[in-house]
Amino acid sequence: MDNKKMISNGVVYFFSSLFTQSVNLVLIPLYTNNLTQEQYGQFDLIMSVQQLLMLGITLGVFSGMVRFFNEYENRQELRNTALTFSLLWGSICVLIIWLVNPFIYPMLFDSIPGSNLFLPFVIMSSVLVCLNLIYSSYYAMQFQALKSSAVQIATIVTTLLLALYFFLVLDMGIIGILQAQLFSNLAVFIVLFLIHLKSFKLRWKQDQLRKMLSYGTGLMLGDISAWVLSLSDRFLIRGFMNLSSVAVYSIGYKIGMLINPFFINPFTSVFTPFKYKVYNEENGQERIGKMFRLYNFVGWLCVLGLSLFANIGVSLVATEEYRDANYVIPIIALSYFLSGAIAFYSLGLHIANKMRLNSAITVIAALVNILCNMLLIPWMGIYGSALSTVIAYVISNLLFYRFGSKYYPLRLSLWEPYKYLVVFVPIYGIHVVVMQMWPSLLLELLLNGVLCIVFVLVSLFCSFISRDELMNVLQQVILRKVRKLSYKGVQAKS
Known part of the structure; x- marks a missing residue:
């Protein structure tokens, strides 16, 4: 990649991040002005838990795809293998959390409205984030900065719009924020899946998957x-x-x-x-x-x-x-x-x-x-x-x-x-x-x-x-x- 292309991609990613973080900055006063300090502290702890759980849900498969992207000629097949695994493993994770949630959420959260849905929403959002990351990483490794950035921008804009509705209009509190994140990631995934529907096939290439998981779990x-x-x-x-x-x-x-x-x-x-x-x-x-x-x-x-x-x-x-x-x-x-x-x-x-x-x-x-x-x-x-x-x-x-x-x-x-x-x-x-x-x-x-x-x-x-x-x-x-x-x-x- 020559310097011109590298700089142009960097400029795209910069303005994408600038826009994304600007929207995030809009969300912060929205939360701090409508939640007490204790509630905002609780929400921040939930987000921290989500990032920890996401590691077990993704198993680093998208990182493995990035690592071995240039080592395979059929890169669509590599992407499809990563998607197939993530869909299957993500479904298992969602099923497990719905089964065990009634026994663990009372121990983790106080009597906060909607706390019985905190963990299921967090897990489902994490699965969708992983799937969207596979698509955005696929674009990024082909130096398609605009497409890769569009995934992130679409997610954050949809989250903002839904958060305004669930959090302000319906006054749903913390569960409204989590619901907005879940629905926004779901909407972006559906769009990406439909765009690539013709090129998507359920694939389970053991050699590719073994390398991706070995790298990711490592x-x-x-x-x-x-x-x-x-x-x-x-x-x-x-x-x-x-x-x-x-x-x-x-x-x-x-x-x-x-x-x-x-x-x-x-x-x-x-x-x-x-x-x-x-x-x-x-x-x-x-x-x-x-x-x-x-x-x-x-x-x-x-x-x-x-x-x-x-x-x-x-x-x-x-x-x-x-x-x-x-x-x-x-x-x-x-x-x-x-x-x-x-x-x-x-x-x-x-x-x-x-x-x-x-x-x-x-x-x-x-x-x-x-x-x-x-x-x-x-x-x-x-x-x-x-x-x-x-x-x-x-x-x-x-x-x-x-x-x-x-x-x-x-x-x-x-x-x-x-x-x-x-x-x-x-x-x-x-x-x-x-x-x-x-x-x-x-x-x-x-x-x-x-x-x-x-x-x-x-x-x-x-x-x-x-x-x-x-x-x-x-x-x-x-x-x-x-x-x-x-x-x-x-x-x-x-």
Whole structure:
């Protein structure tokens, strides 16, 4: 894939993530203004449980399809095998939860209206998410960014519309949110299935399925550990503190993780097929190294932006009682940035199919996270929990770098991401001091813009990124936009 196509795909994924997260931001004030802090904390815990259960429902089959996509000529057959398995296994999971739910939901939830449907709705939504991921991954691996993004956009827009109806009009509370998610995923799956109906056939290719499941289940222990890293903190905060603290932490977390849809997800969507395509080429290491430098610069710029605009962000999506979330945001943004760097450091393990080692490293990081949470939450509260995640990702990056280099030496610097701290800390410190002395929205907006420019200039001055590297990306994006506008102008005249 040439640079032009890679950048164009990246732009599509960026604006798709931007739109998707914008809709999610609309949903946050909808929930925080119509649920109590305790209810919102309970809802956040349910969403955390859903992500854990989804690991057992998907069994990583769509990840396996992505991994072996370029190793089979008949890619439709590979997709159909993944779909056939997911339909069968998903049906079994749905049947099991309906059978056992009457015995377990009273133990998990208090007397919340509709709580008897929480788990069935969560499981059914997870099955549909897996099926939709297979379709969107199939598009993504063919560099069809528009189609892949359309799946995500359609899901989130339908969820918003249904949530407005179930949550506001019918006043269904938490169960209304879960019902909106279920129906939106179902609607998108039906559309995708009908579009590909002619090419779909029930397939059970044992060789393909064995490879996909071997790869996917090999990642499961690591995925569970990743869940512990990113979501188990809610349960620890609830245990040491209360549901209101979970709610405040959740708001800070949701804003801090905006670096994921705005930058890391679009970047990964482009980088994943790119790295598997070029890693064995003569200049593959050099090309991946350039991507790493770009990742660090743009990633830290995003961390800084989220940190500077944290106060404004919380004011827009939540009420005054969530104000303490401000200082959680920079720490969460940093932790997500460090988690994204794993895509580089772990490449050697993925190439060598060392999934057990990959999972073992994530398990170690998860255990470190739990230990740090238990030590820091009683001392620092929700900020200690956020800091625990950063510490865990620092250790996981160190281990991925150490073992991944054995199988594919990228010659990347382990300390490359951290050198930006010498720029970030003083700039953020200036922001905090000025805002405490002269709190003003207009001043904050002006100051934030100036500080972001200062970050870019200092990074160039310190040679963290070269002027050519920065200008090359900007020129490619601007050139593409100019061509697109010119094309539209010609069409309008004709």
